[in-house]
Structure formats: C-alpha cells, structure tokens
Amino acid sequence: MAQNANGKNKVLMKGNEALAESAIRAGCRFFFGYPITPQTELAAYMAKMMPKVGGTYLQAESEVAAINMVYGASAAGARVMTSSSSPGISLKGEGISYMAGADLPGVIINVQRGGPGLGGIQPSQSDYWQATRAAGHGDFQMIVYAPSTVQEMCDVVTDAFDAADKYRTPVMILADGMLGQMMEPVVLPEPHDPSTLPEKPWATTGHRGQRAHNVVNSLYLTADELEELNVQRYERYAVIQRDEQRAETYLTEDADIVVVAFGASARIARSAVNAAREAGIKAGLVRPITLWPFPDDVLEATTSTAKAYLVVEMNMGQMVDDVKLVVSGRAPVEFYGRAGGVIPTPAEVLERICALNAEAGE
Amino acid sequence: MSSVTEKETNVVFERPHALLPVVTNYCPGCAHGIVHRLVAETLDELDIEGRTVGVAPVGCSVMAYDFFGCDMIEAAHGRAPAVATAVKRVHPDNVVFAYQGDGDLASIGMAETVHAATRGENITIIFINNAIYGMTGGQMAPTSLPNQVTQTSPYGRDVSSAGHPVRVSELLATLDGPAYIERVTVDSPKNVRKAKKAIKRAFQNQVDGVGYSFVEVVSTCPTNWGMTPQDSFEWMRENMLPYYPLGVYKDVVADGFANAAEAASARNAACPIAHPETQGEEAR
Numbered sequence: 040m041a042q043n044a045n046g047k048n049k050v051l052m053k054g055n056e057a058l059a060e061s062a063i064r065a066g067c068r069f070f071f072g073y074p075i076t077p078q079t080e081l082a083a084y085m086a087k088m089m090p091k092v093g094g095t096y097l098q099a100e101s102e103v104a105a106i107n108m109v110y111g112a113s114a115a116g117a118r119v120m121t122s123s124s125s126p127g128i129s130l131k132g133e134g135i136s137y138m139a140g141a142d143l144p145g146v147i148i149n150v151q152r153g154g155p156g157l158g159g160i161q162p163s164q165s166d167y168w169q170a171t172r173a174a175g176h177g178d179f180q181m182i183v184y185a186p187s188t189v190q191e192m193c194d195v196v197t198d199a200f201d202a203a204d205k206y207r208t209p210v211m212i213l214a215d216g217m218l219g220q221m222m223e224p225v226v227l228p229e230p231h232d233p234s235t236l237p238e239k240p241w242a243t244t245g246h247r248g249q250r251a252h253n254v255v256n257s258l259y260l261t262a263d264e265l266e267e268l269n270v271q272r273y274e275r276y277a278v279i280q281r282d283e284q285r286a287e288t289y290l291t292e293d294a295d296i297v298v299v300a301f302g303a304s305a306r307i308a309r310s311a312v313n314a315a316r317e318a319g320i321k322a323g324l325v326r327p328i329t330l331w332p333f334p335d336d337v338l339e340a341t342t343s344t345a346k347a348y349l350v351v352e353m354n355m356g357q358m359v360d361d362v363k364l365v366v367s368g369r370a371p372v373e374f375y376g377r378a379g380g381v382i383p384t385p386a387e388v389l390e391r392i393c394a395l396n397a398e399a400g401e
Numbered sequence: 402m403s404s405v406t407e408k409e410t411n412v413v414f415e416r417p418h419a420l421l422p423v424v425t426n427y428c429p430g431c432a433h434g435i436v437h438r439l440v441a442e443t444l445d446e447l448d449i450e451g452r453t454v455g456v457a458p459v460g461c462s463v464m465a466y467d468f469f470g471c472d473m474i475e476a477a478h479g480r481a482p483a484v485a486t487a488v489k490r491v492h493p494d495n496v497v498f499a500y501q502g503d504g505d506l507a508s509i510g511m512a513e514t515v516h517a518a519t520r521g522e523n524i525t526i527i528f529i530n531n532a533i534y535g536m537t538g539g540q541m542a543p544t545s546l547p548n549q550v551t552q553t554s555p556y557g558r559d560v561s562s563a564g565h566p567v568r569v570s571e572l573l574a575t576l577d578g579p580a581y582i583e584r585v586t587v588d589s590p591k592n593v594r595k596a597k598k599a600i601k602r603a604f605q606n607q608v609d610g611v612g613y614s615f616v617e618v619v620s621t622c623p624t625n626w627g628m629t630p631q632d633s634f635e636w637m638r639e640n641m642l643p644y645y646p647l648g649v650y651k652d653v654v655a656d657g658f659a660n661a662a663e664a665a666s667a668r669n670a671a672c673p674i675a676h677p678e679t680q681g682e683e684a685r
Contacts, residue, residue, distance in 0.1 A: 069487070069490065069491060071487065095490050095491075097486070097487075097490065099483065099516075100512050100513065100515075100516035101512060103480070103483075103512075103513075104480070104483040104512065104513050104516065105483075107476065107477060107480035107483035107484050107487075107513070108483045108484070108486055108487040108490075109487070110476070110477075110480075110483075110484055110487070111456075111474065111476075111483065111484035111485065111486065111487030111488045111491075112487035112488070112490065112491050114474045114484070114487075114488065115454070115487065115488045115491035115492055115495075116491065117487075117491045119487075133477055134477065134480075137476075137477050141475075243454045243472035243473065243474050243488065244454070244472065244492060244495070245451055245452035245453060245454060245471070245472055245492070245495050245496075246450075246451055246471065246472055247451040247452065248450075248451045249451075252421075252469075252470055252471055252472050252473060253472045253473075254466045254467075254472070254473045254474070254475070255473075255474045255475065256466055256473075256474070256475040257475065258463060258464070258475055
C-alpha cells in the first residue's frame with residue numbers, strides 16, 4: 040500500500056466500489072438495489088461486504104421496489120442507500136418524490152449511461168435535468184453531488200449522508216459510467232460508528248408506550264395544509280442554497296474564457312484549459328460539485344473577467360441553462376457536448392475555446 | 402329514569418386501545434371498520450402495539466395511519482410490501498403489517514406482493530378484497546368478477562378482453578415463502594370471529610418467527626356496488642364466495658413444520674444445491 044503525505048493508506052479502487060465502501064464507512068448498513076450496467080459493481084460490493092459489517096444487502100424485484108425499500112428503511116430511522124443507472128433512476132422517480140414529500144433522508148446514486156429509453160451503456164451526463172429539475176412529480180428539489188474523481192466519489196458519500204440527515208431530504212450522487220468503471224488511488228474516509236449517527240425522533244420505530252404514534256406520510260388532502268408544507272420545505276431549500284453550494288475553480292482569476300463542466304467532462308475540460316493556457320489563451324474552469332444547489336455565487340464571481348463561457352457536457356445541452364441563468368446575457372454562453380455515450384476529447388474542447396477566444400478578441 | 406350507578410357499570414365492550422378515538426372516512430356498511438377493529442384487538446391482546454409499525458396503502462384505507470395507534474407509514478400505491486420489508490429488516494424485533502386493498506395489492510403492487518411473499522418476509526399482510534376500486538369511485542379491480550359492472554367495465558367485465566380475476570390467496574400459496582394464508586369474510590358474527598382468529602394467528606406467527614402470513618378478507622363496497630350494506634353481503638355471498646372460496650390455503654404449522662423455511666426445505670429436498678448437508682465434501 041502506498042501512503043500519501045498525511046501518512047494515510049492509499050488503495051486502488053474502482054469508482055463503483057469506492058462509492059460502496061465509502062457508504063459503509065459513512066454508517067450505511069442498508070442497501071437495496073437492482074442490477075443494471077454500468078453500476079453493477081456497486082451492488083455486488085454491497086452484497087459481499089454488508090454481511091461482514093452486520094448490514095443488510097437486499098436485491099429488490101425492481102428499481103421501484105428498491106426505492107420503496109429505501110423509503111421504508113429511512114422511515115424506520117436507518118442510514119440507507121440505493122444505486123442504479125439512468126433507466127433505473129427513472130423507475131425510482133416515484134419513491135424519490137415520496138421521500139421528498141415525507142421528508143425522508145436517503146442517498147441515491149446514479150451511474151449515468153446514455154439515453155433516452157434503454158439508450159446505451161456508455162458514460163453520459165444526460166440525466167442532469169432529471170436530477171436537478173424533475174426527479175419525480177411535485178414541487179421538490181434534492182441535493183445533487185457531481186464528483187469528478189474516484190477520490191471525490193469517496194468524499195461526497197459521507198457529505199451526502201450527512202446532508203440527507205441534516206435537511207431530511209433525499210440526496211443524489213450523479214456519477215457516470217466512466218467514473219464508475221475507472222480505477223484511481225484513493226484515501227478512504229474514516230469509518231463512522233453507526234451508533235453515533237444523529238437521533239431521528241420522527242422515525243417509525245414503535246412508540247413503546249413512550250410517545251404518541253409517529254406517522255410517515257406525504258398525503259395532505261387539505262390544499263392550504265399542503266401548500267404550507269411546500270412553503271416550509273422551500274424555506275429549507277433556501278438554507279441549502281445558501282449553505283451547500285460547492286464548486287472548484289481552476290485558473291479563473293483572470294480568465295477571458297470560462298469553461299464550465301462537471302463530473303467526467305470536467306476532467307476533459309481541465310486538460311483543454313491547460314492546453315489553451317499553453318497557447319496563450321486566458322482560459323479557466325468552473326467545476327460545479329453540487330449541481331443543486333447550483334454554485335451561482337462562484338460562477339457569478341467569474342463574470343467580472345469572463346468575455347465568454349463554454350459549457351461542456353456529455354449530453355445535448357442541459358447544465359448550460361443554469362449557466363445562462365447566472366450569466367444573464369452579460370457574456371455569450373456557448374455549448375459543446377457529445378451525447379449517447381460519446382466522450383468529448385480535449386482537442387475538441389480546445390478547438391471551441393480557441394474559436395470563442397478569437398470571437399471575443401474581435 | 403336510569404338508576405345505573407358507576408358502581409354497577411360493567412364494561413363488556415370498548416374501543417380497542419390500538420384503534421384511535423377518531424371518526425374514520427369509511428362509508429356506512431363498509432367492512433374496513435370491522436377489519437380495523439379486528440387488527441386493533443389483536444394488537445391489544447398480543448400486547449404488541451408499542452412495537453408495531455403498520456403500512457397503509459393507497460385506496461380507501463389510505464388514511465389508516467390516522468386510525469391505528471401504532472406507528473404508521475403511508476406507502477406509495479402498491480408498494481406497502483416493499484416498505485414493510487425494509488422496516489422489518491431494520492427492526493427485526495418490531496411487528497410489521499401492511500393493510501392493502503385489491504387494486505393496491507393485486508394490480509399495481511402485484512410484483513411487490515409476490516416478491517415479499519416468496520422472500521418469506523416475516524411480516525403480516527391484511528388484504529381487503531371487495532372486487533372494486535373504492536376510493537376512485539368504483540372502477541374495475543383485478544378481482545372484479547366476470548360480467549361485474551363497474552365504472553370502467555360498464556358492460557360488465559368481459560374476460561375475453563379484460564382478463565380473469567386474480568385469486569391471490571391461491572396464487573401465493575404456490576410459493577415456498579409464505580407460512581400461512583387464509584381467506585375469510587366478515588358477513589356474520591360467526592365469520593367475524595373466524596376472521597379474528599385468522600388475523601390473530603397471522604400476527605402471532607410473526608411474533609413467533611413462523612414467517613410471512615397473509616389474510617384475505619372477502620369484503621364489500623356498498624357505495625360503489627350501489628347496494629345497501631345488507632344486499633352487498635348477500636351479493637358477496639352469492640357471487641364472490643363461489644369464486645373466492647373461504648379457507649386455509651397454506652399453514653406450515655398445521656403441516657407439521659416449525660416455520661416456512663422448514664416447509665420450503667422439505668419441499669425442495671430433491672434439489673442437491675439446496676441441500677449441501679446431504680452432499681459429500683466434494684460436492685461442496
């Protein structure tokens with residue numbers, strides 16, 4: 040085992056397995072899943088490891104059942120997770136909405152593949168809108184983390200569970216087939232002792248004659264009551280938007296051309312930014328780590344220097360809408376993307392940066 | 402004038418503790434109230450209310466969480482068995498039951514129903530079969546009878562197009578997972594007592610670790626059938642009971658086994674991989 044500067048052990052792990060191991064270390068002892076490429080190693084890791092830590096791995100009959108098992112385990116107070124890939128996440132939409140409506144915490148991992156429909160099994164980022172806009176029916180949002188390295192996949196798992204418990208909301212980790220399948224050296228998070236996790240006095244654990252009965256529910260037939268609950272939930276969302284925005288900036292201080300990319304495509308964009316700098320172009324990168332809340336503040340700060348924005352995604356153009364909302368017409372916002380599982384190359388991105396720089400200089 | 406004093410009062414009948422003192426949303430003559438009471442009496446008699454978690458369905462009994470005094474979860478339509486599965490896995494010492502109607506259990510939730518049963522989850526399912534969707538106003542259910550007129554089978558259920566009603570108890574009895582399956586009804590004091598016995602048994606089985614226990618209650622829907630409560634029971638006896646015969650469909654204890662797992666093991670005794678104990682070292 041190699042050691043990093045802090046003397047911590049580094050291990051070489053596949054992204055999917057790193058997500059699973061980190062979840063166990065975050066105190067997750069219940070996992071409900073269903074096989075789907077390219078996330079299957081995650082479920083297989085859970086099947087292997089959960090019995091060894093006194094946890095439960097259960098292969099559900101469907102994604103629909105799996106997310107409703109997450110709903111039940113969360114209602115019962117457990118730290119619980121499920122994972123899938125794009126078509127399976129669509130099936131989980133029902134349960135995610137019910138979790139939001141019943142204020143239940145839980146972590147959902149989407150190792151994205153190309154769509155729509157059965158699509159393909161190659162990496163994609165085409166579920167951005169689904170994750171940030173409409174994971175299910177009704178007025179709700181969920182926190183969405185978009186790691187771009189296997190190390191960051193490890194790190195955001197703990198944050199995802201903690202944020203889910205703190206805000207009583209489902210939280211998604213939006214990865215993709217590239218991150219899920221790649222191997223990188225990682226320092227795994229320190230294990231949580233599951234007995235030290237936050238108390239959940241609202242959970243349905245049996246009242247034992249000690250309190251009134253707890254009810255976990257999302258049904259409110261009185262319109263005024265339901266509206267009030269929505270308003271309260273959006274007050275919580277405002278706190279999340281204020282406190283949980285997260286992004287990485289790279290060479291943006293003096294950037295004329297600001298590239299915005301998340302997850303796997305941010306790795307490619309970063310290479311292109313480096314190449315642009317070598318060519319004398321002042322390029323920089325904003326990498327949202329939370330997709331919701333979108334890191335408006337970090338992006339806003341770049342508008343003082345940016346002459347143009349280039350949004351790079353592995354889809355037909357989704358996050359670009361959020362960038363346009365922040366930039367609000369103060370600079371042109373261009374999009375470059377590849378879809379269906381095709382991964383853009385640094386050379387393709389560099390070409391767009393050069394073209395934008397030439398236009399901005401005119 | 403009444404001359405009864407408190408001293409002379411002898412309580413012979415009262416609301417079960419596990420049934421909250423609230424007005425339900427059930428129609429006059431609906432059997433849900435009877436079955437709720439039987440479940441609540443059971444929770445009282447087994448002294449398990451404090452460690453019981455109930456799962457309510459979508460349908461007329463969607464608001465059962467307001468009626469039972471134990472902790473309650475409202476599940477998405479048809480998903481109660483998946484929710485109950487997880488609650489039981491998180492807290493194996495809790496008693497977990499799902500209370501579901503025919504649309505919830507046998508149509509949209511059939512996959513969850515069958516798989517919770519075949520996994521042999523140690524939970525209790527109470528299934529109200531009244532051959533119609535009540536809450537949405539009387540549409541055809543998976544258990545609606547051939548030629549039964551409903552809002553969505555206005556010319557009567559045409560089995561050549563809409564298919565045949567599902568006999569859920571018989572279907573689940575083919576699986577290895579369940580320990581106990583019985584179909585009852587509540588149309589008479591005698592049958593209410595039988596239903597109570599079955600429901601109590603279904604909870605006692607869970608407490609004793611015997612396994613998945615399922616009670617189907619053939620029931621009525623006077624409102625959506627367009628009949629008086631009395632006529633409803635008469636129609637139910639005439640038409641539903643021949644299609645859905647009352648009785649015990651599976652009972653592993655009566656068959657001489659301690660639990661569902663033992664019964665399943667005996668049934669698949671000829672399958673080598675299921676029985677490594679009968680194989681030589683090499684086969685392992």
